[in-house]
Amino acid sequence: MAVFNNTKFSHLTFILIGIPGLEAWHTWISIPFTMMYTVAFLGNCGLIALIATQRRLHEPMFIFLSMLAMADLILSTTTVPNMLAIFWLGPKTIAFGSCLTQVFFIHFGFVAESAVLLAMGFDRYVAICDPLRYTTVLTNEKIGKIATAIVIRSFLVIIPDVFLLKWLPFCASNVLPHSYCEHIGVARLACADITLNIWFGFAVPILTVIIDVVLIAVSYMLILRAVFRLPTKDARHKALSTCGSHFCIILLFYIPAFFTLLTHRFGHNVPRHIHILLADLYVLVPPVLNPIVYGVKTKQLREQVVYVWSQKWK
Secondary structure, eight states, X not given: OHHHHHHHTOOSEEEEOSSTTOGXXXXXXXXXXXXXXXXXXXXXXXXXXXXXXXXXXXXXXHHHHHHHHHHHHHHHHTTHHXXXXXXXXXXXXXXXXXXXXXXXXXXXXXXXXXXXXXXHHHHHHHHHHSGGGHHHHSOHHHHHHHHHHHHHHHHHHHHHHHHHXXXXXXXXXXXXXXXXXXXXXXXXXXXXXXXXXXXXXXXXXXXXXXXHHXXXXXXXXXXXXXXXXXXXXXXXXXXXXXXHHHHHHHHHHHHHHHHHHHHHHHOTTSOHHHHHHHHHHHTTHHHHHHHHHHHHHOHHHHHHHHHHHHHHHO
């Protein structure tokens, strides 16, 4: 027991090395990553500011979109600045507490974004399947309750990961072959059985997200049933077009997420640098594309952007 106590907190810091095997390419990799992060940061901040300041956008769909932008900012800003520092300056030392904080916010952002997509699916379901009750079902009070529930659920799902890591003894290497602190990646450095970390860290968040996916699928089945009952082709096209942006965002989020998670856990024949590169891209691609997709496909957003810029030029 004495030995355990002496070694449990032997690592006060970890060393992040970036993408193992591609160290010589870090500078070149940093160029597109910097451009993507700049687009993601400015795009999501601009989206939040636009929705907050333009009264015409104070509707449930756009409020949920601002929540999605916040989740994207959490996911990207928690990881990418440190990642770029590694690419530019070499391996980076990170304190154990900071590493745990990063683990929390990365997984919190992932689960929260999934929950926001579910809320947006519910919004589209009410708008199309029960449009007469839309304003009474999705009031500001109920949207506030949904936002609170998203935060609480994400916190309760992810906080056990932090404590599971905190209780592990780290007495072997403190070199983390990754660009940021990720739950299983950190757990693998422990000199103890990490079965609980593997099962909880993989099963609980994934099951939570799978429930979201199933509920989103159900909502879209009901939406499609309602759409095909509409009397005219134009009405069907208009109803489907309102769901187009949301459906694109769903694909952009869940396909890379599941591919990255499954290859990281089960793709033992996939080279490590591919694992890490995919994980790095995952925290960047959705935050970059979400504002662009909604900006291109949503007429109200385009009109408000034009209006704001025209007012500034005047």
